[in-house]
Amino acid sequence: MSKYVLIGSAGCGSVIIELAFARAKAAFVLEQIPYIEPGPERDRLLELNPLGQVPTLILPDGNILTESAAIILHLADAFPDAGLAPSASDPHRPQFLRWLVYIVGAIYPVSTFGDDPARWGLDEANQKKYRDSLEEYRLSLWKNVEEVADEPWFLGENFSAIDLYLAVMRNWRPGLGAFNSHFPKLAAIADKIGKEPAFAEILDRDF
Ligand SMILES: N[C@@H](CCC(=O)N[C@@H](CS)C(=O)NCC(=O)O)C(=O)O
Structure with missing residues (x-):
């Protein structure tokens, strides 16, 4: 089965997404790249995300998700027991x-x-x-x-x-x-x- 692939970099916003996966106890593959250094890894990142930013997440179905908040809201939907976001009916x-x-x-x-x-x-x-x-x-x-x-x-x-x-x-x-x-x-x-x-x-x- 395909897994989530998180493209990230040490100390970057991708760490927030790693923590969210840890909280959800969900499997993912982490690809750490030097995101601003020119080279094949950055070229691939730019193909996936025109901003060339991490975090960039490849979903198991191949969809690409960028923007940490969008990723968090997606993971909150996908793993509701993780409590990443209050539910729609929660006053918070x-x-x-x-x-x-x-x-x-x-x-x-x-x-x-x-x-x-x-x-x-x-x-x-x-x-x-x-x-x-x-x-x-x-x-x-x-x-x-x-x-x-x-x-x-x-x-x-x-x-x-x-x-x-x-x-x-x-x-x-x-x-x-x-x-x-x-x-x-x-x-x-x-x-x-x-x-x-x-x-x-x-x-x-x-x-
Ligand atoms: N709005 C994005 C911001 C992501 C972002 O700025 N990431 C930094 C690394 S922590 C980056 O990739 N900077 C490279 C650039 O903007 O060229 C998010 O929330 O995910």
Whole structure:
């Protein structure tokens, strides 16, 4: 039987999808590639996903799914017992959708656009200014998430995939130490994810 094939890269958003598969106890094949390095692996990625981004997921029937939130919502449908998303009738569903899309739509691009400042045709001095202002902007974006975070999970009593995003993205710029000191509620949720052995194995490998 065909399996899910996840194309990812160490430390990238594909780790969120690895955690989701672990939570669902679902089989998948991980293809880790140096996603921005020119070469045959990137050429194949570009054929599957015109943005050349990871995560990119090949479904067992050959369909291609890109965009981590779309992948998460698909896995939530495919593996309902994993509790990746509140069900349609759950009162937490609207806020789950709101903050999932906020994280991928507002915060994630700030990381992606800052990964390689030279890409935007800036000279060295302006690359630094650009990155610094992205850093500041990103902190202001996370602050909004911190303000609405519940406990012990982001949505309260029940785990959701938003908790997985926190466990991965807190390792990105400005870095774990800065994230934890600015956003203690989000850090506590991410710590809790890191304590679950199935998640810890994946997170410890990359971060
Ligand atoms: N909206 C996408 C963003 C994915 C993304 O930006 N991935 C980064 C790696 S963590 C990437 O592939 N960057 C390469 C690029 O955008 O050229 C998602 O949520 O999956």
